[in-house]
Amino acid sequence: MTIAPTTDTSHHEEHPDFRVLGLLTFLVSESLMFGGFFAAYLFYRGLADVWPPHETEVELILPTINTIILVSSSFVIHFGDAAIKKNDLKGMRKWYKITAGMGAIFLLGQVYEYLTLGYGLTTNIFSNCFYLMTGFHGLHVFIGLLLILGVLWRSRRPEHYNATKHIGIEMAEIYWHFVDIIWIVLFSLLYILTRF
Amino acid sequence: MLQIPVSLLTLVAGITVTLFSIWVGQHHSLLPVQASEQAPLVDNFFNIMVAIATALFLVVEGTIIIFLVKFRHRRGDDTDGVPIEGSFALEVFWTAIPTIIVICLGIYSVDVYTQMGGIKPRNSEQIAGNLNKSGTAIAATLSDEGGDSLQTKALKSPTIGITGENNKKADLVVDVTGMQFAWIFNYPESGITSGELHVPVGTKVKLNIAATDVIHSFWVPQFRLKQDAIPGIPTTLGFTATKTGTYPIVCTELCGGYHGSMRSQVVVHSPESFENWLLANATNTDKVTNTIALSPEEILTPYARELGVNADTLAAIHQ
Amino acid sequence: MTQTQLQSPELPVNHGAHPEKWKWYHYFTFNIDHKVIGIQYLVTAFIFYLIGGLMAVAMRAELATPDPDVVDPNLYNALMTNHGTIMIFLWIVPSAIGGFGNYLVPLMVGARDMAFPKLNAIAFWLNPPAAALLAASFYFGGGSQSGWTAYPPLSLVTAPTAQTLWILAIVLVGTSSILGALNFVVTIWKLKVPSMKWDQLPLFCWAILATSVLALLSTPVLAAGLVLLLFDLNFGTSFFKPDGGGNVVLYQHLFWFYSHPAVYLMILPIFGIMSEVVPVHARKSIFGYKAIAYSSVAICVVGLFVWVHHMFTSGTPGWMRMFFTISTLIVAVPTGVKIFGWVATLWGGKIRFTSAMLFALGLLSMFVLGGLSGVTMGTAPFDVHVHDTYYVVAHFHFVLFGGSVFGIYAGIYHWFPKITGRFLNETLGRIHFVLTFIGTLATFLPMHELGLQGMPRRVAMYDPQFMALNQICTIGAFVLGASVIPFFINVLWSWGFGRKAGDNPWNALSLEWTTSSPPAIENWETLPVVTHGPYEYGFNEEDGTSVKSGTAAEPSA
Ligand code: HEA
Ligand code: HEA
Numbered sequence A: 001m002t003i004a005p006t007t008d009t010s011h012h013e014e015h016p017d018f019r020v021l022g023l024l025t026f027l028v029s030e031s032l033m034f035g036g037f038f039a040a041y042l043f044y045r046g047l048a049d050v051w052p053p054h055e056t057e058v059e060l061i062l063p064t065i066n067t068i069i070l071v072s073s074s075f076v077i078h079f080g081d082a083a084i085k086k087n088d089l090k091g092m093r094k095w096y097k098i099t100a101g102m103g104a105i106f107l108l109g110q111v112y113e114y115l116t117l118g119y120g121l122t123t124n125i126f127s128n129c130f131y132l133m134t135g136f137h138g139l140h141v142f143i144g145l146l147l148i149l150g151v152l153w154r155s156r157r158p159e160h161y162n163a164t165k166h167i168g169i170e171m172a173e174i175y176w177h178f179v180d181i182i183w184i185v186l187f188s189l190l191y192i193l194t195r196f
Numbered sequence B: 001m002l003q004i005p006v007s008l009l010t011l012v013a014g015i016t017v018t019l020f021s022i023w024v025g026q027h028h029s030l031l032p033v034q035a036s037e038q039a040p041l042v043d044n045f046f047n048i049m050v051a052i053a054t055a056l057f058l059v060v061e062g063t064i065i066i067f068l069v070k071f072r073h074r075r076g077d078d079t080d081g082v083p084i085e086g087s088f089a090l091e092v093f094w095t096a097i098p099t100i101i102v103i104c105l106g107i108y109s110v111d112v113y114t115q116m117g118g119i120k121p122r123n124s125e126q127i128a129g130n131l132n133k134s135g136t137a138i139a140a141t142l143s144d145e146g147g148d149s150l151q152t153k154a155l156k157s158p159t160i161g162i163t164g165e166n167n168k169k170a171d172l173v174v175d176v177t178g179m180q181f182a183w184i185f186n187y188p189e190s191g192i193t194s195g196e197l198h199v200p201v202g203t204k205v206k207l208n209i210a211a212t213d214v215i216h217s218f219w220v221p222q223f224r225l226k227q228d229a230i231p232g233i234p235t236t237l238g239f240t241a242t243k244t245g246t247y248p249i250v251c252t253e254l255c256g257g258y259h260g261s262m263r264s265q266v267v268v269h270s271p272e273s274f275e276n277w278l279l280a281n282a283t284n285t286d287k288v289t290n291t292i293a294l295s296p297e298e299i300l301t302p303y304a305r306e307l308g309v310n311a312d313t314l315a316a317i318h319q
Numbered sequence C: 001m002t003q004t005q006l007q008s009p010e011l012p013v014n015h016g017a018h019p020e021k022w023k024w025y026h027y028f029t030f031n032i033d034h035k036v037i038g039i040q041y042l043v044t045a046f047i048f049y050l051i052g053g054l055m056a057v058a059m060r061a062e063l064a065t066p067d068p069d070v071v072d073p074n075l076y077n078a079l080m081t082n083h084g085t086i087m088i089f090l091w092i093v094p095s096a097i098g099g100f101g102n103y104l105v106p107l108m109v110g111a112r113d114m115a116f117p118k119l120n121a122i123a124f125w126l127n128p129p130a131a132a133l134l135a136a137s138f139y140f141g142g143g144s145q146s147g148w149t150a151y152p153p154l155s156l157v158t159a160p161t162a163q164t165l166w167i168l169a170i171v172l173v174g175t176s177s178i179l180g181a182l183n184f185v186v187t188i189w190k191l192k193v194p195s196m197k198w199d200q201l202p203l204f205c206w207a208i209l210a211t212s213v214l215a216l217l218s219t220p221v222l223a224a225g226l227v228l229l230l231f232d233l234n235f236g237t238s239f240f241k242p243d244g245g246g247n248v249v250l251y252q253h254l255f256w257f258y259s260h261p262a263v264y265l266m267i268l269p270i271f272g273i274m275s276e277v278v279p280v281h282a283r284k285s286i287f288g289y290k291a292i293a294y295s296s297v298a299i300c301v302v303g304l305f306v307w308v309h310h311m312f313t314s315g316t317p318g319w320m321r322m323f324f325t326i327s328t329l330i331v332a333v334p335t336g337v338k339i340f341g342w343v344a345t346l347w348g349g350k351i352r353f354t355s356a357m358l359f360a361l362g363l364l365s366m367f368v369l370g371g372l373s374g375v376t377m378g379t380a381p382f383d384v385h386v387h388d389t390y391y392v393v394a395h396f397h398f399v400l401f402g403g404s405v406f407g408i409y410a411g412i413y414h415w416f417p418k419i420t421g422r423f424l425n426e427t428l429g430r431i432h433f434v435l436t437f438i439g440t441l442a443t444f445l446p447m448h449e450l451g452l453q454g455m456p457r458r459v460a461m462y463d464p465q466f467m468a469l470n471q472i473c474t475i476g477a478f479v480l481g482a483s484v485i486p487f488f489i490n491v492l493w494s495w496g497f498g499r500k501a502g503d504n505p506w507n508a509l510s511l512e513w514t515t516s517s518p519p520a521i522e523n524w525e526t527l528p529v530v531t532h533g534p535y536e537y538g539f540n541e542e543d544g545t546s547v548k549s550g551t552a553a554e555p556s557a
């Protein structure tokens, strides 16, 4: 056993901020909740002879447009993060505003799709899964949107974020990417896989 | 005085523990009588596990007690124990031994389970078949006959459960339906419906098990066999009774307030008395023809006496 | 992370913002000190233990006779369901992980608090509403009655309001345990004092780390299953309704994917407690530190792939029954490594029979018995006979009561001096131990025989042939009930008037003993510097003692 050097840590030492790490850990856990839904969905699909059942065909055009919007918003939000790292608060605000707009369009598109689909939550087991999974994801998009709006609200004060202090911005970005990745899986399962 | 070497003591202790454990394994008499072909298989397996468990338990507890006595703290001794942090050899040893034990147990249990008729090659084919069918490409082409294939699927004999058909098909098939809180047995060949299961001794029997409301579970302790009755998923249980007598049928899956009273009996007849029972009950055939059209109460009332429940209770639980 | 930040609003270290010492009423508030939260967890969990235990006594009273005479069968089912739910979700999990974990982890790794103190408090405060929901389920719907497993379709057709409230309660405690788990992972990973190497991390922290990873990976799947059940109950979907195209067995997969790991959530922290208590009271270094640390990780990994052993008689095909038989048996190996490690730790020690040690030794015998019966059920051919019988009830009470509860008691006797600055009374502790030991054997040993002979579980009425054995169980339950009384008196009395303990009464080497008892609000004036491992008893060559106080850390300034 070696004697460690005495570090004179003073009373006022502070530990670094681990919120990003905490968020990542949380998202790993969260993705397993989606994992549970995905597994359930694949289970039902495996049991069924016809999937999706006749009366519940999914439409593809609108969701594809929606997907493109959501996926590209992930790039947009990244520009915002890059901007604040260069201490460009204005740029950050611009990109985050665009992202928020895209997120809102996505949600509206989702609502529009719900209204026009012609079947509801309780129609059959496919529609059960469809609404539950997209709805649950939509809830996450909504939360992500609130986070982005929160960042925008706080960044009104010019000194709130800068090149070295922008954890909130980073966390909103990470969350948004997460929502995006989940959507890609969802889209493959619910839309693309039902076509083949 | 002659010093007995420790290794000799250990050897003697080892032999004693082994012999004692084997004896316990054979003589514990914890299990009820054996009345099916599978029962001895299960029991022999259990006896071996009891022997191993007894040995492990005695060794671990014995060691602890010896250590407690030997290394107890003595008054006035302020020193600490010997500075040992581990021993690689010992650790490998006590990882390896349990590994070997559990691998042997694992292999043996697969063997026992196969002998019980729990695994059949047909099972795995069917699963592969199901997976294929659900492949999307095929599903698309099949989509027009969706209704049809559903039908055939339901007609296929269930593949979940111990079929007991390793080499020979069953001679007697009985359809079993579980419902709150009774079992209904239907003999498709003779059309008899009964609240008790009657089977001839020494005959391969296959139960096709279904449930109408919630999950139930069919258990005959003397057969050592159990299978859930699951709404929407047909299951099966195959056995050959080896001993005449009357044994309880117990529902072991929580199915509501009166789960505990969901009991019936299996009567294992000699072949002749089974024939007699069949003849005597042939008149019974239309008693319950269409179970679906009746309320559970109506179905159950004729069996109330056998179920040990009176009609009022039945009415009360099904209001 | 690339960016770190020096000033953070979340930081606990903020002098002047808190008083020098917590007053009693601070324990009833949203307090972010990990020690306060730890005590909050322990005390509330213990209250739930009493409630769950009283339910068990009511059940045992009912089972004293074959007829349903004491309580109505539906009420019996409600008691049974909520007994299981409370014991698992509001007693073992919160006390072992929330209580000991929160109190000890920062102290053991040399941190001033958890990584996210506010989150920690939030996680605790999710528990009282969950309890309120369970209480409400009795008031509004007669209590949920479909077992702690809540299998549909039964859970969809009996007492739907109560079932809904039950689901919400479980989702709340699940969220609480996810938040707690992520906090532990980050704390142990990042807040360990730099001078502490990974192989100087106390084994309790290893155990909590493994537990937390397991909780993070399995709890959300339960949440998914319960959300589906909630929708089936209230929003007309048919995930688990066979006539609507649903599948009831899917629920069982989702449930056991969580709930099998959940049993390891309840035992791994206890294993951690064992690894702390045994070396200290045997005055001997833990035997095979690495093996014990890694076996926690092995149990956690293998534990994720054994869940179907709860479904051997359900809608699972033969090959699945075989695959999961083998994976289940493998868990015995890492568990054995721990057991043998503790036994070997006793060898060559100077064993003190303190109450803490007595409970730890009691655990060794009880848990081995329960583990061995677990292995027998792990094999499908035999489980087909005993599944859903009292044999299973016997198994899990031996591991849960003989394991987890004994371990929690051992932990309380061991750390009470640290938490309060006073010893628990040893005489009362011994009475408590003897009553508990006898009570456990009397209550749960006969249940093996009951199950093997043919008594199913979850029944309010049974075949009269089983009456004699059941009465032994019932008497045992009353002994267990009585055993709580000396403990209860002991804790209340000693907290106020017990013998003063000093900072390091057991002469132990891990970091929590280097601070005052009870520890100051931010644990240390000056953070300790680790100079040796937590178990180096007898390593001081001159006089054969462990290097005494001040050795594990620099004396505080
Ligand atoms: C603390 C909780 C806890 C723990 C630690 C365990 C540990 C184990 N459990 Fe248990 N179990 C439960 C809690 C727990 N269980 C509960 C609550 C249920 C019921 C749920 C319900 O239906 O309501 C249950 C049910 C349950 C079942 C389902 C029974 C059924 O419903 O049909 C099975 C089947 O395989 C099982 C197996 C095991 C095994 C193999 C272990 C192993 O981890 C045990 C390993 C330990 C040892 C083996 C002993 C020490 C080792 C040695 C001395 C080494 C040498 C040993 C050998 C070589 C064998 N358990
Ligand atoms: C950690 C978990 C834990 C603990 C500690 C216990 C503790 C006890 N349990 Fe168990 N139990 C479970 C977890 C636990 N249980 C689970 C998960 C189930 C399955 C539920 C299901 O099937 O869904 C179950 C089911 C279960 C059953 C089977 C029910 C059935 O299948 O029908 C029984 C029956 O005897 C039982 C009994 C007991 C008893 C007597 C105690 C005793 O140890 C309790 C001792 C405590 C007290 C007695 C209370 C405190 C004392 C006082 C307040 C003093 C005053 C009282 C007196 C003087 C009497 N429990």
Ligand code: CUA
Binding pocket: B178, B179, B180, B181, B215, B216, B217, B251, B252, B253, B254, B255, B256, B259, B260, B262
């Ligand atoms: Cu039917 Cu229990």
Ligand SMILES: [Cu+2]
Binding pocket: C259, C260, C263, C306, C307, C309, C310
């Ligand atoms: Cu398990």
